[in-house]
Amino acid sequence: MQINRKSELEAKVLGSAIRQRRKLLELTLDQLARKVQVDVGQLSRFERGEFKYSSKNLQKIVAYLQVSVNQTQTADPLIQKFAELLVRSERHRAAATALVQALQELR
Structure with a gap:
């Protein structure tokens, strides 16, 4: 898997898109974390845009929520x-x- 570095803006926009989609689907952080098997703390950091690199866990979340990474660019x-x-x-x-x-x- 290629690891892509995200700018602070890209990370925050993607995090916001993840949060919005999760809320639209009426999922709590705990529910989503269990569904994608990602630590709730890490999921919360992703939503706040507190990451620099794409990871397997981020990819699992984006895929589950069907959030396009390209829409943040x-x-x-x-x-x-x-x-x-x-x-x-x-x-x-x-x-x-x-x-x-x-x-x-x-x-």
Whole structure:
């Protein structure tokens, strides 16, 4: 297996995507950890984006949740900045959501 180094942004965006998908499937950390046979602490670190390298355990989680690793990569700097804000905190996420909703109302 090839080990890919992740930037801090890529790790946080992927971690956020994992958390969102887990919650969408209404799974707790413990439930998902048991299903993919990964330590709950490691799963939690993955969700927080606290990793630098892809691992077998990360691949098991991504495969089970059907999260695309490629969807976390983008070349557009504006999208990258926006993604950084989304994962910074719940307040940032709420503000970004409000901004998107305001922009949609401008139609």
